[in-house]
Amino acid sequence: MSRTALLAWLRRFRPHPAAPSWREGVRRAAGALVGIAVTGVATHLVFGGTRDIPMLVAPMGASAVLLFGASESPLAQPWSILGGNFVSALVGVACARWIGVPVAAAAVAVALAICAMFVCRCVHPPSGAVALTAVLGGPSVHALGFGFVATPIAFQSMALLGAALCFHALTGHRYPRDVVAALASARQVAQHAAQQAAQQAKTFDALTCEDVMTAADHAVPLTMARHAAWERLHRHGAHALPVVDEARRVVGVVTHRELAARRPEGGVRLALGLGLGQALWRVLRRRTLEMEETVEAVMAAGVHAVHRGAPLASLVPIFADHAYYEVPVLDDARRLVGVVRHSDMIRWLHRHAGAASLLAQAG
Incomplete structure (x- = not known):
């Protein structure tokens, strides 16, 4: 690889230039704080302090990044988090119960979870961690069995989503995103780019x-x-x-x-030679005619x-x-x-x- 090619490849590691403003960044961080806090408190209030049900599962932190930090992404929409976490938890529990080797169960769980999310059109990256948690979460998670799907995964997913809906509405941010309109807009952008590319392919002549x-x-x-x-x-x-x-x-x-604009000629002489009222009337009349000129x-x-x-x-x-x-x-x-x-x-x-x-x- 030449030096030029190497430098061009390394430039791809630069931060993305389309970063939000600091105000928007603070708003999104505050949303994640509120979302995780509401989810944890809701789990504690509904299920008490029982040790059988985790107050918060780690994948909810990743889901909060999407729901509050990148809410415009198709991966952060309501069906993505609810469907993705549900099917991944279901697949993860099944693999944990039916595959005796933990590493093999984890690998199969993540792979099948991805397939299930594609089939259900609810791809949500943190759901891969949900499948792993079902397999590697330890005795307390394994003791829940398929109950892990409903509590804590489904409950905490709905609590986090509810917090996101309320927070975005209160802060004047549109969520959820209209995916159909977004796809239509993306299609228009792609068509415009194709037209520009075709135009640029022409010679000047x-x-x-x-x-x-x-x-x-x-x-x-x-x-x-x-x-x-x-x-x-x-x-x-x-x-x-x-x-x-x-x-x-x-x-x-x-x-x-x-x-x-043309200045009326003789305006000063008019004001000096005639009465003030008559001079002012003539100047205003000439100015009105000038302004009405087509x-x-x-x-x-x-x-x-x-x-x-x-x-x-x-x-x-x-x-x-x-x-x-x-x-x-x-x-x-x-x-x-x-x-x-x-x-x-x-x-x-x-x-x-x-x-x-x-x-x-x-x-």
Whole structure:
């Protein structure tokens, strides 16, 4: 193994960067404290201080890590802890009773518990420890027989789950997780990643404007007031706003220059030469008319637009010769469907091999 490959392999041991904030970490730790305390107290109150039933079994600590520390995981959902602990305890007790060699019984118990959890769709990692506890828990656990499944495993699992449900609800955290919605979201993310991978596999010459365009949600209608367009321009952080008609066809563009507020000329002389009331009325009237001016009155016509199927490379001279920040993209009916920003092209070139040679050719 080369040094580079060795270093790349060792980097996989680094901590995961997606750690929760310290506040969230404290919340989760407090939840585990509450959960284990409630489980132990509940076992003591229901079954008393009898030595036959453990007040807490070790696998509950591992379950608490999942229920409070990683509650969004599919392994931490209610059916996972209840079903996983139940079937694993059942398998563990059976192996302890019917296999005389402890090491063999432990190995078979864990293996069969995993199979049972997969069949029942309730995989819960701490349940492997439940199976081991049933085999290696000692005389007190063996004396319980199949009663170990109900007490303490099933009871303590339900107590810990009840504490988790209450704690997450009181702290404003959604639990249990909607697994179906999560799977749908994951599927959408995977599809988006596949689309991006397919897009990146294309060469620059094969890319079309549709491949890299973004939504044109900052477009403004002809009838929009100029001050409203000014606010939208700043809200979106755009350099220009495409202007569209009722059919969403591009008819022009407005920039900071067209939308900048104009000061009424002669305002000072007006105030000095006329009465204060009359001067103020005229200034306010002129300001009102100015604010009500529509985008159509100030827009610049003749904007360059391209069809969605046009090669992306065809935008290079438009960006270079006209100093555009973005170019509108149209469909077959010449309706606005998106925009291609010059930053989108630069980002694509930066991510792909051959970007340097392409920029050299353009220069």
